[in-house]
Amino acid sequence: MEKNKAKLSRRQFLKGTAATGAMVGTMGAVGFANKAIADEVVSGESGSAPELKTVRTTCSPNCTGACGLNAIVENNEIKAIVQAADYPEQEYNPRGCLKGLSMMNLVYGPDRLQTPLIQKGKPGVDELQKATWEEALDYTAQRLKEIAAKYGPESIGVAFQVGGTSYVHKGAMSRLATLAGWNIHHAYDQNGDLPMFWPMTFGVQSEELEPSEWLNARYMAVFGSNILATRLPDAHFLVEARNKGTKVIVFDPSYSPTAAKADEYIAINGSSDAAVALGICKVILEEGLYDQNFISTFTDMPLLVRLDNGKRLKADEVEGLTKPTDTPTYREAFVAYNGNFLTVHSERLDLPENLLLEGEVEVPLKSGERVIAKPVFQLLKESLNHYTPEAVEKESGMKPDDLVRIAREMATIKPLHIVYGASNYQWYHGDLKGRALALINVLTGNIGQPGAGISTYAGQYRIRLKVGEWWVPEGRKQNWLPFLYVLNGPTENMKAKYPKDGIKALITGWGNPFDQHNMSNILRERVQSGELEFVANIDFQMTTSCEYSHVVLPGVTWYEKTDLTASPVHPYLQLQQPAITPVYEGRPELWIFRELAKRLNPEFEKYFFPGLEPDQAAEEVIKLLLKTGGPNCAGITLEQLKQGPVRLKSEVPGDRQIPFYEQVHGKRPFPPQSLPAKLEQTAQFVKSGRIEFYKDEDAFIEAGEQLPVHKPPFEESEYALNPAAREKYTFNFVTRNAIYRVHSTHSNNIWMNELQEGKAHIWLNPTDAEEKGIKQGDEVEVYNDRGKLLVYAVVDAGVGRKVAMFEQGWWSRYLKETSYNSLTYPFIKPTHEVYFVPGMWAPNTAWNECLCDVKKVGDQL
Amino acid sequence: MKILAQNNVVTTRTIPVARKPINGMLVLGAVLLLIALSAWGYQLKEGLIVTNMRNSFSWGLYIATFAFFVGIAAGGLIVSSSVYLFNLEKLKPLTRIASLSAFACSLGAGAMILPDMGRIDRIYQMLLHPNFSSPLVWDVIVISAYIVVTFLSVYVQLLPDWQREGRGLLNGWTKKYSPEEIQFFSKKWSKRVAIIGLPFAVLIHTVTALIFATQASRGWWNTAILPPDFIAVAVASGTALVLLISLLYVGKEGFAEYQEAFRTLAVIVAGALIVHFFFVAVDLLVHGWWGSAEGHELFALLFGEYKFLYGTELLLPAFTMIFFFTKKGNSSRKSLILGCILLFIGVFAHRMMLMFPSFNAIPLTLNINGTGIEAWAYPVATGAYQEGVSSFVSSWPYFPTLLEMALGLLPFGVVIFVISLAFRLYFFLPNSSKK
Amino acid sequence: MKLGMVIDLDKCIGCRTCAVACKSHNAQPPGTWWNRVFTPGSPYHQSAVGEEGNLQMNFLPVSCQMCDNAPCEKVCPVGATYTDERGVVLVDFERCIGCRYCIAACPYNVRQFNWEDPKEVKKRAGYKEGYEYGYPAEARDKDGRLVYTPNRPVGVVEKCTFCFQYTSQGEEPACVQSCPSQARIFGDLEDPDSEVSRLIRDRQAFRLKEELGTQPKVYYLPASKPNR
Numbered sequence A: 001m002e003k004n005k006a007k008l009s010r011r012q013f014l015k016g017t018a019a020t021g022a023m024v025g026t027m028g029a030v031g032f033a034n035k036a037i038a039d040e041v042v043s044g045e046s047g048s049a050p051e052l053k054t055v056r057t058t059c060s061p062n063c064t065g066a067c068g069l070n071a072i073v074e075n076n077e078i079k080a081i082v083q084a085a086d087y088p089e090q091e092y093n094p095r096g097c098l099k100g101l102s103m104m105n106l107v108y109g110p111d112r113l114q115t116p117l118i119q120k121g122k123p124g125v126d127e128l129q130k131a132t133w134e135e136a137l138d139y140t141a142q143r144l145k146e147i148a149a150k151y152g153p154e155s156i157g158v159a160f161q162v163g164g165t166s167y168v169h170k171g172a173m174s175r176l177a178t179l180a181g182w183n184i185h186h187a188y189d190q191n192g193d194l195p196m197f198w199p200m201t202f203g204v205q206s207e208e209l210e211p212s213e214w215l216n217a218r219y220m221a222v223f224g225s226n227i228l229a230t231r232l233p234d235a236h237f238l239v240e241a242r243n244k245g246t247k248v249i250v251f252d253p254s255y256s257p258t259a260a261k262a263d264e265y266i267a268i269n270g271s272s273d274a275a276v277a278l279g280i281c282k283v284i285l286e287e288g289l290y291d292q293n294f295i296s297t298f299t300d301m302p303l304l305v306r307l308d309n310g311k312r313l314k315a316d317e318v319e320g321l322t323k324p325t326d327t328p329t330y331r332e333a334f335v336a337y338n339g340n341f342l343t344v345h346s347e348r349l350d351l352p353e354n355l356l357l358e359g360e361v362e363v364p365l366k367s368g369e370r371v372i373a374k375p376v377f378q379l380l381k382e383s384l385n386h387y388t389p390e391a392v393e394k395e396s397g398m399k400p401d402d403l404v405r406i407a408r409e410m411a412t413i414k415p416l417h418i419v420y421g422a423s424n425y426q427w428y429h430g431d432l433k434g435r436a437l438a439l440i441n442v443l444t445g446n447i448g449q450p451g452a453g454i455s456t457y458a459g460q461y462r463i464r465l466k467v468g469e470w471w472v473p474e475g476r477k478q479n480w481l482p483f484l485y486v487l488n489g490p491t492e493n494m495k496a497k498y499p500k501d502g503i504k505a506l507i508t509g510w511g512n513p514f515d516q517h518n519m520s521n522i523l524r525e526r527v528q529s530g531e532l533e534f535v536a537n538i539d540f541q542m543t544t545s546c547e548y549s550h551v552v553l554p555g556v557t558w559y560e561k562t563d564l565t566a567s568p569v570h571p572y573l574q575l576q577q578p579a580i581t582p583v584y585e586g587r588p589e590l591w592i593f594r595e596l597a598k599r600l601n602p603e604f605e606k607y608f609f610p611g612l613e614p615d616q617a618a619e620e621v622i623k624l625l626l627k628t629g630g631p632n633c634a635g636i637t638l639e640q641l642k643q644g645p646v647r648l649k650s651e652v653p654g655d656r657q658i659p660f661y662e663q664v665h666g667k668r669p670f671p672p673q674s675l676p677a678k679l680e681q682t683a684q685f686v687k688s689g690r691i692e693f694y695k696d697e698d699a700f701i702e703a704g705e706q707l708p709v710h711k712p713p714f715e716e717s718e719y720a721l722n723p724a725a726r727e728k729y730t731f732n733f734v735t736r737n738a739i740y741r742v743h744s745t746h747s748n749n750i751w752m753n754e755l756q757e758g759k760a761h762i763w764l765n766p767t768d769a770e771e772k773g774i775k776q777g778d779e780v781e782v783y784n785d786r787g788k789l790l791v792y793a794v795v796d797a798g799v800g801r802k803v804a805m806f807e808q809g810w811w812s813r814y815l816k817e818t819s820y821n822s823l824t825y826p827f828i829k830p831t832h833e834v835y836f837v838p839g840m841w842a843p844n845t846a847w848n849e850c851l852c853d854v855k856k857v858g859d860q861l
Numbered sequence B: 001m002k003i004l005a006q007n008n009v010v011t012t013r014t015i016p017v018a019r020k021p022i023n024g025m026l027v028l029g030a031v032l033l034l035i036a037l038s039a040w041g042y043q044l045k046e047g048l049i050v051t052n053m054r055n056s057f058s059w060g061l062y063i064a065t066f067a068f069f070v071g072i073a074a075g076g077l078i079v080s081s082s083v084y085l086f087n088l089e090k091l092k093p094l095t096r097i098a099s100l101s102a103f104a105c106s107l108g109a110g111a112m113i114l115p116d117m118g119r120i121d122r123i124y125q126m127l128l129h130p131n132f133s134s135p136l137v138w139d140v141i142v143i144s145a146y147i148v149v150t151f152l153s154v155y156v157q158l159l160p161d162w163q164r165e166g167r168g169l170l171n172g173w174t175k176k177y178s179p180e181e182i183q184f185f186s187k188k189w190s191k192r193v194a195i196i197g198l199p200f201a202v203l204i205h206t207v208t209a210l211i212f213a214t215q216a217s218r219g220w221w222n223t224a225i226l227p228p229d230f231i232a233v234a235v236a237s238g239t240a241l242v243l244l245i246s247l248l249y250v251g252k253e254g255f256a257e258y259q260e261a262f263r264t265l266a267v268i269v270a271g272a273l274i275v276h277f278f279f280v281a282v283d284l285l286v287h288g289w290w291g292s293a294e295g296h297e298l299f300a301l302l303f304g305e306y307k308f309l310y311g312t313e314l315l316l317p318a319f320t321m322i323f324f325f326t327k328k329g330n331s332s333r334k335s336l337i338l339g340c341i342l343l344f345i346g347v348f349a350h351r352m353m354l355m356f357p358s359f360n361a362i363p364l365t366l367n368i369n370g371t372g373i374e375a376w377a378y379p380v381a382t383g384a385y386q387e388g389v390s391s392f393v394s395s396w397p398y399f400p401t402l403l404e405m406a407l408g409l410l411p412f413g414v415v416i417f418v419i420s421l422a423f424r425l426y427f428f429l430p431n432s433s434k435k
Numbered sequence C: 001m002k003l004g005m006v007i008d009l010d011k012c013i014g015c016r017t018c019a020v021a022c023k024s025h026n027a028q029p030p031g032t033w034w035n036r037v038f039t040p041g042s043p044y045h046q047s048a049v050g051e052e053g054n055l056q057m058n059f060l061p062v063s064c065q066m067c068d069n070a071p072c073e074k075v076c077p078v079g080a081t082y083t084d085e086r087g088v089v090l091v092d093f094e095r096c097i098g099c100r101y102c103i104a105a106c107p108y109n110v111r112q113f114n115w116e117d118p119k120e121v122k123k124r125a126g127y128k129e130g131y132e133y134g135y136p137a138e139a140r141d142k143d144g145r146l147v148y149t150p151n152r153p154v155g156v157v158e159k160c161t162f163c164f165q166y167t168s169q170g171e172e173p174a175c176v177q178s179c180p181s182q183a184r185i186f187g188d189l190e191d192p193d194s195e196v197s198r199l200i201r202d203r204q205a206f207r208l209k210e211e212l213g214t215q216p217k218v219y220y221l222p223a224s225k226p227n228r
């Protein structure tokens, strides 16, 4: 077991220890800092000194925090938790929040799974029965074999949530799924965390500035990211930046705690951000505030677009031009004009300066035709003409004066950092909003510089090192199926392969889909009807998903096992280390998958370090990962990690995390690699090798979304699905995150619930509440044709009109067995089906694209 | 047996004392004690969680009842000392009853405070480490002293009877003296004790009031008017209790004989109430005039949530006051009894109202600038946990639990038991009255 | 030495981490909170105050204010509440008789009573059998008075101790160590060079209910942002 040498207190307030010693007198207890130094046994002055040990681990729920925490352990029990505060960069200390510090309540709480469980009756209705590991594993293996034999292994779906929290144990699940040929549902799009504008515009999965860079920004515009709640350990950077003179402005339909700390708060209508952004861009273009050099060098603005078919002009089409022979197959060579037609090399950012950006040219094609073409910039300018301040006001409610003023500020105060929150892109047109917002940064050259850029801070999505050696044994092929298809069934245009009988069995770990995922009620019904024949869930506590499972396998927390983590935002490689032996009969997941593997096929066992204890095996995996992980972790050793967190390597000086720094400073083509995908998979998204605002794939042209545009919410989703919804459901069901939970984790944490009056709430604007006859604390039903939710009202003047705001993540049992995700719908947007790279370009869930009505419980309609 | 015989002697006296009711009262007292003590036993086992007090409302029925008994304990010494100080000879026959009532009530008050302690097992800490800046310590001292004084007062007044009848408590020494000597001793010491006792009577109210009045954290209490008002109320209610007990003791038959005394007592009650209402008016004025947030909150509570209780507190004593000044009110037995009972209800409401507006106006109120929010009370953790129920409150709708009410019967049991036992054992109208 | 705390309301993000750290490190039973964080003016934490166009949201952590002129100490009949030589107001768990006079006296409502045996409450909350959270050892002052124990006796009063078990060792209180916004600063008010003294001097530090004359040793720095 790992003993930690790091000191516990971040600051000591007394100068001399002599004075302290004298003051302590006969006190029996000895502070745990001293304890840590004395290493386990402390000879206190009296015999009552506790034998304390501190172990440093990494808090790893599905939250980007990845906070280093110290467990204070006595007699193999965690007594309290405190931030490790051991990051070499002092500004990151202390890192941790109320949830992390109260994890004991989950480790030792009433919902902790004690033994494996088997459902012998009806899932969700009958009690699960206690079973031995032997029974549960045998049963699971047997059922999976039956289903694989009947429908093929690809009918078995696997979901293990995003990777950064657990390279070892989640990797083991991936490894087994790959060996067995199961289908994997990538958590990133399942969560709705995939900001589709990233692959569309920059060819990456997603990127962001590390929070300490906020201090370098001079202007920070936050569009619907509730940093004070969802970036809790980093929120102080926002306040500090503001106090250093960075202007902080928050755009949100509702006044959030983050808005309260900002210099300025702009209330806008739901999903109108694209209109605002494009209005801002229009001012920037009109007033010539854009960075011409930047857009010519790094973007597709100079590329010519044929007016006849809306496609970009390819070098191969133009008389006298040819596609360079060294153009990779996944790229394309396009054309620009500076008096002559120029081939734009997809791997080089070396066009001359005097490019045509405005106007049009007639192009002689090899076919002999002559077509009219315009640079993207010209088309953009034309399309922005619609976004006058007055038009923007109509869509967004933002005052014209504010728009113009803020546009000028954003264009002139540099570095500019835009935060585009997950909640904001979890809309049907989230991709358009992102493209529009990114345009502000790009036009003003605010990319790839310290403190500049656009960031989307979502969950632990990003993979920071090459994990293939462990996750994908021997380079085997993996099957992937976006989760939205499981719910929706196959679509006409889908690129992923849909199994012929659909998904018949589900194995989930590190997730709680029966609360957290779309149509949770449909999923429940499918299990109960037998359509979904088998569900196995690996968790350490009795979640709603466990209740609906056929088999429940007790895993363990980050205090009971060894693992390797690397959060996307907070760029450190860190360990999870066992502070205590597993509570009850919980087992590290690597062990569970090894046991399952050998029952599925005796051949599989050898892939999981047979014979080694789980923690030993995990250390072996970590060594393997460090060895094969690539440049980000080059040279980092397990021994170093045991000493404390180690900063990941990057190409930015000081290993800072500034997206596209290398592109901008080294004039390298876009995109940088997004692990674990291969470059050729993601480079096809931006075939020009540049930042692209013009998309000419058919689906974009059909949708009229070649360029970023604003489209009002619900038209193509809710109203298309059910025209009656326009009159019937006028409230927007917005599901944000709470400081009290990481999604559904901590939903049963007793202290968190004490802090929330023990109840789940819905936030309503006072005017709406009054119209509905709802008062503070009333029980309210939130409903639509698909489902309903029972909660209690908080009447809050900051909530936007016609918004029903819910803090998602409550287990059904706290909602009188209703479910918030019975209201949401798995809309699939056609442009998300143009390519399929798991978790990178895939149909993304749009939680907030949801309409509902509210009524006081007891009221008739 | 012996006692019974002597009782027979008593019944032949001109003042008929209803034996049956006294036996009934004794049983009632015993039953109340039994109920209260079992409730206490249960509370000791479970903790004060069985009450409805919580961190936000940390004193309730027990302390209110305590304050009530402290109040009515005054009567005894006020009546007897008035006899000497103001030469109210008419009242002289009632001094024994007065002293007994004072003694019983102060015992009751003392008893009531005990179950309110979370750790009664540590009460000895009061002796080991008294903190003299705490009004509570002084209250314990003066109440203990008052118990002793009132006991002495009863004792010296009963001595002549005891000597004559050859029984009683701690009276062996009287054998050496002649009845006349003892009679003289009794008279002299009755007077002395009454006069020594008077300051204690005033003190127990002052100090009990100071427990509250010193607390700047609670606007409702923090007023210099509280101690004098406590005294005014004590004079009224304490006198009313003597009046009531005497009325019951002498029965219908004896009413005529003591009518003058009764009327005098009624007028004292009414007079004290005038003073009380004067204080109430001044107090409300002072709280309201400044127009602070706390003041508004207080008025909102008084005339909103607690209007019924506050109405009871104001109207019933007001009725008694007026009634007792009228001939109709102060000259019939029935109306005197009615007036006293209404007054007690009113005073009990007054004692409860010490708690309600005070604890429900959370002391940490803040003005929120620029939002139109004048006062906002900082929520308090209740100290109790129940799933699905808030651990934080900004007001607590306190209402005593059944158990609390049962335990709250303790002083009633003590007083009824002590008084009826004393009545059953001894004779409480002095011989002189028969002459 | 006179220990004090400064809470920077500008930096405070209302996250309640300090409240939870306090609860856990000081083994407070369910229902008991020595340290609370609320949004003044709002019926629910982190919901806005005011009206559209004039909204605000501020967060105010409140625990024992460590009054220099402490009413709780004055009223305590048995001297169970006392101020130690560092200026910390403490409760002797072994002397308190549970009269709750101090609760009535405290203007900040920070005192908490063990209405029920804490062990019973924890049992009801469903923790693993025998599990107890919190700093696991007793702490006594130099006179041997018990001012912290993870196993709280029923029927006594408790409150913030400035984390006696830690601060008497020269370490910072749990809430100060854990505040992710570093909004809480702890130190010696008598030392003019300490960070607390400096902040009190340099910023417009204020104290709660100053008009009562309790002279708290917890100071607040105002939030710099006005309504918007």
Ligand SMILES: Nc1nc2c(c(=O)[nH]1)N[C@H]1C(S)=C(S)[C@@H](COP(=O)(O)OP(=O)(O)OC[C@H]3O[C@@H](n4cnc5c(=O)[nH]c(N)nc54)[C@H](O)[C@@H]3O)O[C@H]1N2
Pocket: A060, A061, A062, A161, A190, A191, A192, A193, A422, A459, A509, A510, A511, A512, A513, A516, A517, A538, A539, A540, A541, A543, A555, A556, A557, A558, A589, A735, A736, A737, A742, A743, A744, A745, A808, A820, A821, A824, A847
């Ligand atoms: N309506 C609506 N729905 C939403 C959202 C929304 O905004 N609105 N948000 C979405 C988003 S952004 C996300 S990311 C998803 C998150 O959805 P999920 O990831 O499914 O939600 P969590 O509650 O985080 O589930 C994590 C589960 O893993 C368990 N767990 C944690 N660590 C371990 C471990 O080490 N081992 C094992 N075996 N189990 C472990 C926890 O106990 C918990 O039950 O929810 C999505 N759902």
Ligand SMILES: Nc1nc2c(c(=O)[nH]1)N[C@H]1C(S)=C(S)[C@@H](COP(=O)(O)OP(=O)(O)OC[C@H]3O[C@@H](n4cnc5c(=O)[nH]c(N)nc54)[C@H](O)[C@@H]3O)O[C@H]1N2
Pocket: A062, A063, A064, A193, A223, A224, A225, A226, A227, A229, A230, A231, A232, A251, A252, A253, A254, A256, A268, A269, A270, A271, A272, A273, A420, A421, A422, A423, A424, A427, A457, A458, A459, A460, A734, A735, A736, A737, A738, A739, A740, A741, A742, A743, A809, A848
């Ligand atoms: N405490 C905590 N932190 C977390 C998580 C957690 O569960 N708990 N989850 C993590 C994960 S997985 C994720 S994905 C992130 C999510 O982090 P965020 O993106 O911050 O998510 P939310 O809290 O859902 O929403 C933030 C704000 O978006 C606003 N919003 C909604 N729709 C719109 C819109 O159309 N336009 C604008 N401008 N604003 C809008 C809402 O009003 C809300 O105030 O948080 C991560 N951090």
Ligand code: SF4
Pocket: A059, A060, A061, A063, A064, A065, A066, A067, A095, A096, A097, A098, A099, A100, A101, A232, A233, A742
């Ligand atoms: S829950 Fe998230 S923010 Fe809180 S301590 Fe854990 S990782 Fe950090």
Ligand code: SF4
Pocket: C007, C011, C012, C013, C014, C015, C016, C017, C018, C019, C037, C059, C061, C178, C179, C180, C181, C182, C183, C184
């Ligand atoms: S932990 Fe810090 S930021 Fe959070 S509520 Fe407490 S004082 Fe405020």
Ligand code: SF4
Pocket: C063, C064, C065, C066, C067, C070, C071, C072, C073, C089, C105, C106, C107, C108, C109, C110, C111, C159, C214
């Ligand atoms: S805040 Fe309350 S408990 Fe703390 S010292 Fe002041 S009066 Fe006492």
Ligand code: SF4
Pocket: C072, C075, C076, C077, C078, C079, C080, C081, C091, C095, C096, C097, C098, C099, C100, C101, C102, C103, C156, C157
């Ligand atoms: S409850 Fe305890 S600490 Fe408070 S005043 Fe009474 S004895 Fe003192």
Ligand code: SF4
Pocket: C018, C021, C022, C023, C026, C034, C035, C063, C064, C159, C160, C161, C162, C163, C164, C173, C174, C175, C176
């Ligand atoms: S100093 Fe310690 S006891 Fe006091 S509020 Fe902070 S954590 Fe709680």
Ligand SMILES: [Mo]
Pocket: A191, A192, A193, A422, A458, A459
């Ligand atoms: Mo997420």
